[in-house]
Amino acid sequence: MKPSRTRNISILFQLGGLVLAFGFVSLILLLIDADPIQAFSLLWEGAVGNTTRIASVFVVWVPIVLVTCGVLVTFTAGLWNIGIEGQITIGAIFTTGVIRMFLDTPVNPVLVIILSMLAGMLGGALWAVLAGVLKVFSGVNEIFGGLGLNFIATALNIGLIFGAWSRPGVASMSGTEPFPEVYWLPTFQNFRFSWYSILLSVIGLVVIYFLLQGTHFGLRLKAVGKSIKSAFRLGITTWQHMLLAFLVCGVFAGLAGALQVVAVYHRLIPSISSGYGFMGLMIGMLINYQAIWVAPIALFFAALNIGGIQLPIVMKLDSALTGVLQGSLVLFVLLMQGVKQRVLGKQ
Amino acid sequence: MKKKLVFWVLTVLMVSALILTACQPSAEPAPPAEEPAQVEEPEPVEEPEEFVFGMLLVGPYNDRGWSQAHHEAGEYVMENLPGTRMIYLDVVNTADRPGTTAAQLAEELVQQGAQLVVFNSDDMKDDAVEFTRNNPDVYVIHASGDSVWAEGENYVPLPNMVNVMGEMEYGKMIAGCDAALHTQTGSIGYLGPLINEETRRLVASSYLGAQYCWENYLGNDPADLNFRVTWIGFWFNIPGFTEDPTQVANEFINTGVDVIISGIDTTEALVEARKATGEGNQVYAIPYDYVGACDEAPEVCLGVPWYNWGPAYLRHITSAMNGTWESVFEWLPPDWGDINNHDTTAIGYVSGPGMSPDNEALLQQFIDELAGGLNLWVGPLNFQDGTTFLAEGQEATDHEIWYLPQLLEGIEGRSE
Amino acid sequence: MKIGFNQINKHFGEVHANVDINFNIQSGMIYGILGENGAGKSTLMKILSGFIQPDSGEIVLDGRVVEIESPADAIKFGIGMLHQDPLDFPPMQVIDNFIAGQEGGLLLKHKGIIREFKALQEQFGFTLDPEAYVDTLTVGERQQLEILRLLWLGARVLILDEPTTGISVQQKEKLFAALRVLAQQEKTVVFVSHKLEDVEVLCDKVAVLRNGCLVGEVESPFDTDQLVELMFGKLIILKDPESVSGDEIVFELQNLYIEQYPITIENVNFRLHAGEVIGLAGMEGSGQDVLLRACAGLQRPVSGRVIVNGEDLTGKNYHEFIRKGVGFLPASRLEEGLVPGLTLAEHFTVTSDEKQKLFIDKTYFRSLSEQMIDEYRIIGRPDTPVESLSGGNQQRAALSLLKDSLSIILLEHPTRGLDMESSIYMWDKLRERCKRGTSIFFISADLDEVLRYSDRILVFFSGRVSKPQDSAAIDLDQLGLMIGGKGWEQEIANEETYEAISNA
Numbered sequence A: 001m002k003p004s005r006t007r008n009i010s011i012l013f014q015l016g017g018l019v020l021a022f023g024f025v026s027l028i029l030l031l032i033d034a035d036p037i038q039a040f041s042l043l044w045e046g047a048v049g050n051t052t053r054i055a056s057v058f059v060v061w062v063p064i065v066l067v068t069c070g071v072l073v074t075f076t077a078g079l080w081n082i083g084i085e086g087q088i089t090i091g092a093i094f095t096t097g098v099i100r101m102f103l104d105t106p107v108n109p110v111l112v113i114i115l116s117m118l119a120g121m122l123g124g125a126l127w128a129v130l131a132g133v134l135k136v137f138s139g140v141n142e143i144f145g146g147l148g149l150n151f152i153a154t155a156l157n158i159g160l161i162f163g164a165w166s167r168p169g170v171a172s173m174s175g176t177e178p179f180p181e182v183y184w185l186p187t188f189q190n191f192r193f194s195w196y197s198i199l200l201s202v203i204g205l206v207v208i209y210f211l212l213q214g215t216h217f218g219l220r221l222k223a224v225g226k227s228i229k230s231a232f233r234l235g236i237t238t239w240q241h242m243l244l245a246f247l248v249c250g251v252f253a254g255l256a257g258a259l260q261v262v263a264v265y266h267r268l269i270p271s272i273s274s275g276y277g278f279m280g281l282m283i284g285m286l287i288n289y290q291a292i293w294v295a296p297i298a299l300f301f302a303a304l305n306i307g308g309i310q311l312p313i314v315m316k317l318d319s320a321l322t323g324v325l326q327g328s329l330v331l332f333v334l335l336m337q338g339v340k341q342r343v344l345g346k347q
Numbered sequence B: 001m002k003k004k005l006v007f008w009v010l011t012v013l014m015v016s017a018l019i020l021t022a023c024q025p026s027a028e029p030a031p032p033a034e035e036p037a038q039v040e041e042p043e044p045v046e047e048p049e050e051f052v053f054g055m056l057l058v059g060p061y062n063d064r065g066w067s068q069a070h071h072e073a074g075e076y077v078m079e080n081l082p083g084t085r086m087i088y089l090d091v092v093n094t095a096d097r098p099g100t101t102a103a104q105l106a107e108e109l110v111q112q113g114a115q116l117v118v119f120n121s122d123d124m125k126d127d128a129v130e131f132t133r134n135n136p137d138v139y140v141i142h143a144s145g146d147s148v149w150a151e152g153e154n155y156v157p158l159p160n161m162v163n164v165m166g167e168m169e170y171g172k173m174i175a176g177c178d179a180a181l182h183t184q185t186g187s188i189g190y191l192g193p194l195i196n197e198e199t200r201r202l203v204a205s206s207y208l209g210a211q212y213c214w215e216n217y218l219g220n221d222p223a224d225l226n227f228r229v230t231w232i233g234f235w236f237n238i239p240g241f242t243e244d245p246t247q248v249a250n251e252f253i254n255t256g257v258d259v260i261i262s263g264i265d266t267t268e269a270l271v272e273a274r275k276a277t278g279e280g281n282q283v284y285a286i287p288y289d290y291v292g293a294c295d296e297a298p299e300v301c302l303g304v305p306w307y308n309w310g311p312a313y314l315r316h317i318t319s320a321m322n323g324t325w326e327s328v329f330e331w332l333p334p335d336w337g338d339i340n341n342h343d344t345t346a347i348g349y350v351s352g353p354g355m356s357p358d359n360e361a362l363l364q365q366f367i368d369e370l371a372g373g374l375n376l377w378v379g380p381l382n383f384q385d386g387t388t389f390l391a392e393g394q395e396a397t398d399h400e401i402w403y404l405p406q407l408l409e410g411i412e413g414r415s416e
Numbered sequence C: 001m002k003i004g005f006n007q008i009n010k011h012f013g014e015v016h017a018n019v020d021i022n023f024n025i026q027s028g029m030i031y032g033i034l035g036e037n038g039a040g041k042s043t044l045m046k047i048l049s050g051f052i053q054p055d056s057g058e059i060v061l062d063g064r065v066v067e068i069e070s071p072a073d074a075i076k077f078g079i080g081m082l083h084q085d086p087l088d089f090p091p092m093q094v095i096d097n098f099i100a101g102q103e104g105g106l107l108l109k110h111k112g113i114i115r116e117f118k119a120l121q122e123q124f125g126f127t128l129d130p131e132a133y134v135d136t137l138t139v140g141e142r143q144q145l146e147i148l149r150l151l152w153l154g155a156r157v158l159i160l161d162e163p164t165t166g167i168s169v170q171q172k173e174k175l176f177a178a179l180r181v182l183a184q185q186e187k188t189v190v191f192v193s194h195k196l197e198d199v200e201v202l203c204d205k206v207a208v209l210r211n212g213c214l215v216g217e218v219e220s221p222f223d224t225d226q227l228v229e230l231m232f233g234k235l236i237i238l239k240d241p242e243s244v245s246g247d248e249i250v251f252e253l254q255n256l257y258i259e260q261y262p263i264t265i266e267n268v269n270f271r272l273h274a275g276e277v278i279g280l281a282g283m284e285g286s287g288q289d290v291l292l293r294a295c296a297g298l299q300r301p302v303s304g305r306v307i308v309n310g311e312d313l314t315g316k317n318y319h320e321f322i323r324k325g326v327g328f329l330p331a332s333r334l335e336e337g338l339v340p341g342l343t344l345a346e347h348f349t350v351t352s353d354e355k356q357k358l359f360i361d362k363t364y365f366r367s368l369s370e371q372m373i374d375e376y377r378i379i380g381r382p383d384t385p386v387e388s389l390s391g392g393n394q395q396r397a398a399l400s401l402l403k404d405s406l407s408i409i410l411l412e413h414p415t416r417g418l419d420m421e422s423s424i425y426m427w428d429k430l431r432e433r434c435k436r437g438t439s440i441f442f443i444s445a446d447l448d449e450v451l452r453y454s455d456r457i458l459v460f461f462s463g464r465v466s467k468p469q470d471s472a473a474i475d476l477d478q479l480g481l482m483i484g485g486k487g488w489e490q491e492i493a494n495e496e497t498y499e500a501i502s503n504a
């Protein structure tokens, strides 16, 4: 069989997964007496209906892309970085911390923003490396370590918002005092999104693409991910590479957290990670760890997130339905990959 | 190599497809390219005369609490003002709707035709101001806010915004009195939401009411009254982010509290009180916000201080419709003639089935005293840290009550 | 059961792995499948056992055309297969592995199962401990377990894909006895190999494959030269290599003491000369693999010293050993030698010392791998994933990854899975390195190979290490006896003198 035909067939199967996912969600909708066509057209309208909505989609796209980029690195090294949510949160905390330090100082706000974002990346990286250290030196599976660290990060975040960093006279889960506008990443006209965020995530995409496809480091990570024993025998320093994979992923997660603070919320809020970490893991699985697919699939997920807002407003449906759609998409595409392997294997 | 190229092309196509569709929003005649960022033209709706108002509810619309009170007020408006239609979005908070902001969601309501938007939480203050400023053509009611109070501390002149709040201080005083009349252990627990000026003054009001009835009606020593507040961190339980109100309520019950006053939007206190009572330990609860809140567990419910937003919303929406809109800050007292009249009062207090007839009379006496001008915000009153709040005979101003900086002496629990 | 192959064809991309295969296998016999590396033996057997489907052609069982869609299907038809490269050995108990694959709630009858297991293994003279963990078993024991499992699942046809590589002589004999018992029980045994000596003693009839085609069927008794000619298309003559051992000492073990349960190796003193080849002989699990790993820095000795090129590397890690010129090729090539999922080119990229900048110079590494593929005669392309190479070609790839700059090469079963011609070729390549001063330590279960290629031989018996035996002064029978534990009293007597010499 020609390789190009194999590829066409596998794309067909992916599309099959997509169709199945939509079919599945339609079925759910029919069961609750809602019109699937209306729901899907609402999703579409809600995501691309006007420029403001598109801008909102890109606001969500940025962190998803960054996080997915990071996740690809750990996936390549065969690691499940479940701790990514915590890494985003710690990134956001570090960023907020630095801005707070300089709030009433004459230091140039632009410098403060840059510093704070670097701090965010540092924070995310630290938290990720911690998960790595737990795995490499204490044998704690990164999934359990990550879950634990997520928990600690959330507790720390809430502790700060409710306590040390609370607004004067207020202790509320609604977040810390918003920063003065000079510490906001400039947005494009009146839209919510910032070209700087977009630029950063595009840079992230390019870096990850080349890191994984074109560098010796990426190839070694891949070897570690495929077979840690063989990689070690071939002379690769395996645990160092695993830690590095965590580190790189943490930098990306931290940057996502930093942007959530300086570009989106302008303050620290309890759910600052917004579940983007888990979404990144889902997308990573969905695209079978190919960096090339990050941008479009992240856009699709972001569009679903934003479009989903319409469902409760217009149809009184729970907007968690978009989460169901995203999840079943991953499941069905993975399922179809399995089916494909069976079918192609028989040829 | 070719494979990669194909994927890049796909990516670019997908992005441009999204942008393209965006540039031709269905059948709109206005050239959108000329428009600046915010597209505010009111959408052409089927019936042009229809007035659509939107509501952003911080909790679920059927929470038997704060958000349901607002939602029913919206329905009240629709009933009493023909030609109006409500659209709403509930659970508007960053934990439940990650990645969104209230301002963004308000804009979505506008997209759906809303000409007036109600922000129903103090929590949405920053977003409400941002939205109001960016959408000068949209009327905004921010319930519980103080942004357009000229004498207030957060004044922002916004001609298209109105602030509305009921004088729940009275409701809470009645609740406090009710609690004091019923406690056997002398321990009252206040299940607090987050800490801010509003919640502090409501806790303080409850305490003042409890203390007054404890001393004057029951003739007890004020020192024997134990009044405690525990804050969960938000208006309702968000697992993983707030403290669990069920646990807090249990903690109260286990440490001798037998009347729980709820300051949160949901009814965990009632549920736990019923559970304890079922186990032979008589515990009462006083829920909050919503007139029907007692239904959850009537037998242990002493009563509920409730908000009646309907009349105020009706007034403001009417004025928005006939062009008499005015930016005001309103802090509305109850209708002392009948504090439970749905068409006139701003707040009320309905007694629950848990109330005994003797105490009912005493409580009514308290309400009558309040109606007759009894003011509990009179000195001498100290802050929790012992500093003087009000000197002997001094009456607190609205400003002092609204921006109460600390809990009062005699209340246990965090002030901030 | 009678098996018929009818016009079987199978392609992998451009490779035509099976071409119009037609032949029949009668029941109650041991049938051999012979062929050089990459001839298509495993492919044909995988088709028979349902792992892959043919592009065209049919399988006929007892005169009935059947479609075998999966291994589970195959076992329903009574066909079970032992793979050439069994990969997954989860840390399960023997007995759990035994019942895995069986349907129904059998766990409840655990005790009964153990009894049945024991009864079954008795028939074949196997002595596995049902409570032991699978990952502690030797390759031979895993094989025995797999045979028992398949029989218990009802296999009437047993396919063994190169079962004799990697197991000891004793285990091999046990295996052959078991296979003969099976044939007597009217079961069909299909025995895939390229080892003529095994086929000759065991099989009743063989089919020979070359380049995917069936080139002949021969019945016992066999004529070796005829088989060789069928397999390779020409006759192959073995010649003993010349020693190129020098005087310079490149590697030294001093009073080495190693513990690795259940083996304890005491007091090893040894000096390796440049260009020398040392064979380690012994039954599997006698300690030779432990010593080899200690030499590679993978096993920390309790005491004693490992000196490489005059530098004491005791206690240093494996990567330090690599840097100092020690290379190691483990036996289980897909588990710890090659990275499944990576292509040949990627392997060369990862292991190369050249051009290790940030970005990969893809053209450079492509041509490098083409050159290596050529040099080591690997049937495959730079972008072939290693797991789709045939067993022998995987071994060639693993050997080709050993860097040229190495001064000591440690090999576990270097020619495992290689056909005769390829083994000769591989040893030629290794010997070439020896001429350039590289020394070799190698383990092999094949005593002929040990005798032929070693300059000196270390014999192992349950953790004891003989003094180095000059390979010219020892013959196959003597070596066989020593491996079996005979003649060691003599050895101990000699030891003192040896130590006296080496300490002098």
Ligand SMILES: Nc1ncnc2c1ncn2[C@@H]1O[C@H](COP(=O)(O)OP(=O)(O)OP(=O)(O)O)[C@@H](O)[C@H]1O
Residues within 6 Å of the ligand: C012, C013, C015, C017, C035, C036, C037, C038, C039, C040, C041, C042, C043, C044, C084, C194, C379, C380, C387, C388, C389, C390, C391, C392, C393, C417
């Ligand atoms: N999954 C696969 N994908 C691509 N090529 C394959 C695959 N499996 C086998 N081949 C190719 O098919 C040919 C025959 O392989 P096969 O494994 O049948 O050889 P073999 O006779 O078992 O050799 P060996 O003695 O080395 O094990 C080889 O050239 C091999 O590279």
Ligand SMILES: [Mg+2]
Residues within 6 Å of the ligand: C041, C042, C043, C084, C161, C390, C391, C392
């Ligand atoms: Mg094979």
